[in-house]
Amino acid sequence: MKKIYENEEELNRLVQNTSSLKSWKEFFNQKFDQFERRKLQNISFRDLAEGNEKNYSFVHIHKEYYPSLLNAGQFFDENLSGLYRFHAQIETLIKLIKFEQSYGVPPFLEATYEMTIDRLAESIYATIKKIDVSELHAQHIDLTEDSLRHFQQIFELPQRWSGLLFYLFQIGWSTLYRHSAWIEKYEEQLKEEKENKQSSLMLELALVHFAFLRKDDNEAFQKLSEIGSKAGSECLSTWLSLLLDRQEWDRMLDWLLYLQPVLHSHMKDYYYNSESREFFHDYLHYFWKYAQNTGNEDEYETMLADFLPITFYEYSEFLMVLGEVERWAELQIVMGYSPDIIQRKDLKEAKELDSKTLLPIYHQSIDKLINDRTRKSYQTAIKYLKELRSLYASQGNEERFREYIEMLSAEYSRLRAFIEELKKGKFIS
Known part of the structure; x- marks a missing residue:
C-alpha cells in the first residue's frame, strides 16, 4: 500500500535528484491525489447535492497541478532535470486528455482546451531540445530506456488525438530515443504487427519515421507514396522541421523536392481548405530557410515560379x-x-x-x-x-x-x- 504524504515538502523530496521513473510516476500520482483532495475540500453543498463531485476543470490541472510537478523537480544534473520535466509534461498531457474523455469540455471552452494542449506539446519539444541526448545516453542509458517504455503510454489515448500523438512520437524518437539498437528493435516489432495484419495508419507512418531516422529517405518516400493523402500535413511539416533543427540541408532539399508534386496535386484545395493553405506556407517557410542557410537560391526561385500565382x-x-x-x-x-x-x-x-x-x-x-x-x-x-x-x-x-x-x-x-x-x-x- 502506498504511503500518503500530507506534508508538501516531504512529498516533493520523493523526486529531488532521483533517477527513477518509478519514483517519478509515484510522485505524479500522489500529487494528483493531493490536488483532487484539495479541490474536494472546496466543493460547495450545492455541488454535492447535484452530484458534481469534480470541483475542478482542465484549467486547474494546467494551472495548478502541472506547476506543482515542475516546481518539485530540482536536480543537480541538467539533463536529468530535462528528462524529469519531459515526463511531467507528458503526465499532464495524459491527465488533460483523460479529463476530457471522462467529463467532457463545455463547447465555449473547447478552443481554450485545444490551445492548452497545443501549447503543452510545444513546451514538450522545447524541453527535449535543451537536453544533451548524447550525454544523457552516456550517463543514464537505463533510465532513458525506461523513459521510452513509459513514453509508449501515450498511444493508449483516444484516436481523436492521433495527430498530436504522432507528433510526440516523431519528436521523441528523433531526439531522446534516437538510439540505433532501439530503432531496430521497435521497427522490427512494427513490421511483425504489419505481417500479422494488425496494420493501421499510425503504424504505417511510424515505419516511415523509422526509415527517416535511419536516413533512408528513398524508403521513407516510397512508404509515403503508398500511404497517399492519408499522411496528414502536420507530420510532413514536422519532418521538415526536424531536418531544419538538425541542419541536414541535403536531406532537407530531397524532402522539399519530393513534396512538390504532392503539393501540386492539392493546389485546388488551397483556396478552400485552411489546412492546405497552412501546410503550403509552412513549406515556403522551410524552403526559404533552406535557401538562406545554403545560399542555393536557384532551387527556391524555381519553386516560386512553379507555384505562381499563389x-x-x-x-x-x-x-x-x-x-x-x-x-x-x-x-x-x-x-x-x-x-x-x-x-x-x-x-x-x-x-x-x-x-x-x-x-x-x-x-x-x-x-x-x-x-x-x-x-x-x-x-x-x-x-x-x-x-x-x-x-x-x-x-x-x-x-x-x-x-x-x-x-x-x-x-x-x-x-x-x-x-x-x-x-x-x-x-x-
Missing part, C-alpha cells in the same frame, strides 16, 4: 531582396498588377533603384483602365498619368510623355468622358 508575393519579395528590379517589374506586368495593388514600399524601392522599370507597369494599367470605359476607371487612369508624368520628368524625358498623351488623345478621341478627364487633369487643352 507565390506571387513571396516571389516579388525575393526579387526585391536580390535587387532584380527589372525582373520584379516583369513579374508585376505578367500578373497584370496595377500600382494600387503593388506594395508602396516596393514601388518606392523600384523607383529609387531604376525608375524606368516602372514605366511599363503604369502604361499597362492605364491602357486597361481606359478600355474598362467607366468614369471611375478614367479617373484612376488620370491619377496614374500624373504619376507617369512625374516618372518621365525625373528621367528628363518630358517629350516622350507629351508624345504619349498625344497618342492617347488621338486613339481615344471618341471616348468623350475620357477626353473630359484629360482636360480636367490639364493634360490637353
Whole structure:
C-alpha cells in the first residue's frame, strides 16, 4: 500500500535528484491525489447535492497541478532535470486528455482546451531540445530506456488525438530515443504487427519515421507514396522541421523536392481548405530557410515560379531582396498588377533603384483602365498619368510623355468622358 504524504515538502523530496521513473510516476500520482483532495475540500453543498463531485476543470490541472510537478523537480544534473520535466509534461498531457474523455469540455471552452494542449506539446519539444541526448545516453542509458517504455503510454489515448500523438512520437524518437539498437528493435516489432495484419495508419507512418531516422529517405518516400493523402500535413511539416533543427540541408532539399508534386496535386484545395493553405506556407517557410542557410537560391526561385500565382508575393519579395528590379517589374506586368495593388514600399524601392522599370507597369494599367470605359476607371487612369508624368520628368524625358498623351488623345478621341478627364487633369487643352 502506498504511503500518503500530507506534508508538501516531504512529498516533493520523493523526486529531488532521483533517477527513477518509478519514483517519478509515484510522485505524479500522489500529487494528483493531493490536488483532487484539495479541490474536494472546496466543493460547495450545492455541488454535492447535484452530484458534481469534480470541483475542478482542465484549467486547474494546467494551472495548478502541472506547476506543482515542475516546481518539485530540482536536480543537480541538467539533463536529468530535462528528462524529469519531459515526463511531467507528458503526465499532464495524459491527465488533460483523460479529463476530457471522462467529463467532457463545455463547447465555449473547447478552443481554450485545444490551445492548452497545443501549447503543452510545444513546451514538450522545447524541453527535449535543451537536453544533451548524447550525454544523457552516456550517463543514464537505463533510465532513458525506461523513459521510452513509459513514453509508449501515450498511444493508449483516444484516436481523436492521433495527430498530436504522432507528433510526440516523431519528436521523441528523433531526439531522446534516437538510439540505433532501439530503432531496430521497435521497427522490427512494427513490421511483425504489419505481417500479422494488425496494420493501421499510425503504424504505417511510424515505419516511415523509422526509415527517416535511419536516413533512408528513398524508403521513407516510397512508404509515403503508398500511404497517399492519408499522411496528414502536420507530420510532413514536422519532418521538415526536424531536418531544419538538425541542419541536414541535403536531406532537407530531397524532402522539399519530393513534396512538390504532392503539393501540386492539392493546389485546388488551397483556396478552400485552411489546412492546405497552412501546410503550403509552412513549406515556403522551410524552403526559404533552406535557401538562406545554403545560399542555393536557384532551387527556391524555381519553386516560386512553379507555384505562381499563389507565390506571387513571396516571389516579388525575393526579387526585391536580390535587387532584380527589372525582373520584379516583369513579374508585376505578367500578373497584370496595377500600382494600387503593388506594395508602396516596393514601388518606392523600384523607383529609387531604376525608375524606368516602372514605366511599363503604369502604361499597362492605364491602357486597361481606359478600355474598362467607366468614369471611375478614367479617373484612376488620370491619377496614374500624373504619376507617369512625374516618372518621365525625373528621367528628363518630358517629350516622350507629351508624345504619349498625344497618342492617347488621338486613339481615344471618341471616348468623350475620357477626353473630359484629360482636360480636367490639364493634360490637353
